[in-house]
Amino acid sequence: MAITSIKNLKEFSTNNDRFEGAHTLCPGCAHSMIVRELMNCTDDNLVISANTGCLEVSTAVYPFTSWDTSWIHIGFENAATAVTGAEAMHKVRKRKGTLPDNDAPVKFVAFGGDGSTYDIGFQWLSGAMERGHDFTYICLDNENYANTGGQRSSATPIGATTSTAQAGSHSYGKKEKKKDIVAIMAAHGAPYVAQLAPNKWKSMAKGFQKALEIEGPCFINTVSPCTTEWRFDPKDTILLTDLATESLMFPIYEILDGHELNILYRPKNVLPVEDYLGAQGRYKHLFKPENKHVIEQIQGDIDKNWEMLQRREEARI
Amino acid sequence: MAEKFDLNEREVWDGNYAASQALRQADVDVVAAYPITPSTPIVENYGSYVANGYIDGEFIMVESEHAAMSGCIGASAAGGRVATATSSQGFALMAEVLYQASGMRLPIVLNVVNRALASPLNVSGDHSDMYLGRDSGWIQMDAFNAQEAYDLTLCAFKIGENHSVRLPVMVHQDGFTTSHTAQNTYPLTDEAAAKFVGKIVPVDDMLDFSRPVTYGAQTESDWHFEHKIKQHKAIMDSRPVIDEVYAEFEKLTGREYKRVESYNMEDADVAIVALGTTVETARIAAEELKSEGIKAGIVAIRCFRPFPFDQVREALKNVKCVSVLDRSSPAGAMGAFFNEVSAALYTTASRPLVTNFIYGLGGRDFSIEEAKRIFKEQQAHADAGHITTDIQQFSGLRGPYLGFFQTKRG
Numbered sequence: 149m150a151i152t153s154i155k156n157l158k159e160f161s162t163n164n165d166r167f168e169g170a171h172t173l174c175p176g177c178a179h180s181m182i183v184r185e186l187m188n189c190t191d192d193n194l195v196i197s198a199n200t201g202c203l204e205v206s207t208a209v210y211p212f213t214s215w216d217t218s219w220i221h222i223g224f225e226n227a228a229t230a231v232t233g234a235e236a237m238h239k240v241r242k243r244k245g246t247l248p249d250n251d252a253p254v255k256f257v258a259f260g261g262d263g264s265t266y267d268i269g270f271q272w273l274s275g276a277m278e279r280g281h282d283f284t285y286i287c288l289d290n291e292n293y294a295n296t297g298g299q300r301s302s303a304t305p306i307g308a309t310t311s312t313a314q315a316g317s318h319s320y321g322k323k324e325k326k327k328d329i330v331a332i333m334a335a336h337g338a339p340y341v342a343q344l345a346p347n348k349w350k351s352m353a354k355g356f357q358k359a360l361e362i363e364g365p366c367f368i369n370t371v372s373p374c375t376t377e378w379r380f381d382p383k384d385t386i387l388l389t390d391l392a393t394e395s396l397m398f399p400i401y402e403i404l405d406g407h408e409l410n411i412l413y414r415p416k417n418v419l420p421v422e423d424y425l426g427a428q429g430r431y432k433h434l435f436k437p438e439n440k441h442v443i444e445q446i447q448g449d450i451d452k453n454w455e456m457l458q459r460r461e462e463a464r465i
Numbered sequence: 466m467a468e469k470f471d472l473n474e475r476e477v478w479d480g481n482y483a484a485s486q487a488l489r490q491a492d493v494d495v496v497a498a499y500p501i502t503p504s505t506p507i508v509e510n511y512g513s514y515v516a517n518g519y520i521d522g523e524f525i526m527v528e529s530e531h532a533a534m535s536g537c538i539g540a541s542a543a544g545g546r547v548a549t550a551t552s553s554q555g556f557a558l559m560a561e562v563l564y565q566a567s568g569m570r571l572p573i574v575l576n577v578v579n580r581a582l583a584s585p586l587n588v589s590g591d592h593s594d595m596y597l598g599r600d601s602g603w604i605q606m607d608a609f610n611a612q613e614a615y616d617l618t619l620c621a622f623k624i625g626e627n628h629s630v631r632l633p634v635m636v637h638q639d640g641f642t643t644s645h646t647a648q649n650t651y652p653l654t655d656e657a658a659a660k661f662v663g664k665i666v667p668v669d670d671m672l673d674f675s676r677p678v679t680y681g682a683q684t685e686s687d688w689h690f691e692h693k694i695k696q697h698k699a700i701m702d703s704r705p706v707i708d709e710v711y712a713e714f715e716k717l718t719g720r721e722y723k724r725v726e727s728y729n730m731e732d733a734d735v736a737i738v739a740l741g742t743t744v745e746t747a748r749i750a751a752e753e754l755k756s757e758g759i760k761a762g763i764v765a766i767r768c769f770r771p772f773p774f775d776q777v778r779e780a781l782k783n784v785k786c787v788s789v790l791d792r793s794s795p796a797g798a799m800g801a802f803f804n805e806v807s808a809a810l811y812t813t814a815s816r817p818l819v820t821n822f823i824y825g826l827g828g829r830d831f832s833i834e835e836a837k838r839i840f841k842e843q844q845a846h847a848d849a850g851h852i853t854t855d856i857q858q859f860s861g862l863r864g865p866y867l868g869f870f871q872t873k874r875g
Binding site for chain 2: 235238249271
């Protein structure tokens, strides 16, 4: 597999352009950065599938398409199943010699938002991971159903306000903690599972390359700040991603074969979570005196999680 | 290369086994499936053919019927031959993706072993699941016995994969009465079957990277209507292709299939219109009634979609009274099959009397005696010149008499 050099961002961002800039994602949306990173990190042929969501509705509105490669969208929940069906067909046709180019390497990648990954497509994803297909699933995690106006998903963190978990005079927003999808996917025994962020673009590209190279089902959760529903200025997407990784709200790490955990980024000066929360409209209400306990809880959870990740990394088990 | 599978000229197969042998002979590349009674043996058998080298394919055992059809869609878009099987609740769970398969014009073959829909839970045969698929954009063919399940499954690939059709095809058979009843079945040789079905030539192959394709785009009010009507036209236009494939199959085997099949209709005064194994029951009843001077015929719908509107009109134009038998709960309406047949008859000059019997739900037996009783009742309507009972009645239902709607034509 010929993998493009990733030494230089300018060069990397423009080579191998199979994802057209002409799409209708919001200005400042991180989805397109993440998708382009994936598509530019390999020269292999790509079969891409997408669950219904922001990415899908913004890139394939008839008679246009942003995809200069094979692409399929069925429904909200089944991108993993669609692409693994294609992967199975590829195996048979390769054996039978009925492919148009029988020697060309092909990679199979599914994209889903957090709604389709953590919630409605959870069963389809779990099934595809368990069956051991050779594919990579990438979750574009913006922590809400952004495509339909910002409803809560099971990826929405505690304390965020959404249209279906609203902050108000009697509520501080979502009451439940975010589901730990990375741990769940690692528990499937997948050979490669990671959480990556587009501000750390080199580690993201390397993680994507690893997932594509490793045979078997790989899963990557990517943080994708949502300018519309997190409520920040579209120019600040990478700033928000920096705050997410520097505060350890989104630690960057990988888990190999379900047990070997490696932390991929250690902030030199860990920022307090207030810096991250305060930069977004969806957490504004948490700064009222009566909600301060929620910020304390979030900080406590981050600290515990970071401790857990470090101990697991040290333990090498 | 696949191992040689020994076949006798005459085999004793049930409907499930017959369908699975057709999948083997069609050299299906991918089966993504989830087991459900009574269709399970079809995909189990495919799995055993793969496990024993009788076919070179991928058997993907997924975690639900929704995923089964989703996997079939991905596999079919990747350019090979794809099939699966289901029943009842599994079919209902698949419903969302059935529409996606047809909208993407993917020639998947689905064996549907008809079974009732819960609640109450029931594993036996009726046509509720079959009716549920009627607006999904699939071609739907109905096999009345094991031989037909085999024959029509082979035909299904040839019809669906025809480049002027490019549509998914369901082959239905009645749960248990066909699927689990062993009968004499005459298979083709593997070579003859392979030659008849032919090799799939993919259109818009996702694995042809020289020509990238986007599957499952979005259309709003500017284009959605045109896409759906193009799809409707494609189903309508599949009629001559279905006829051609049936004709070619008859040349090969001597077994004749028509989109609408008629029995004893040449001089019939009264008729039953039915689907599935009930057709054979009604045929025996009609034969026995000859000695009583009742000229009874049967019109059986082989091809439920595209609905053979014109052939139904033609088949029934000379009878005086018709009873349409619906094996599905009408849930607040006339039977759906009754409505479709009646609509066709209303556009004829003769406009025969039409009644509706709901029967056989959840596997309730439908006897020859009951078919005779229905024929005789239609004869009474014909003699009176109007319907003398309620238009909708229930055959084989326990409890006090139930009926709905008096005729306004009498």
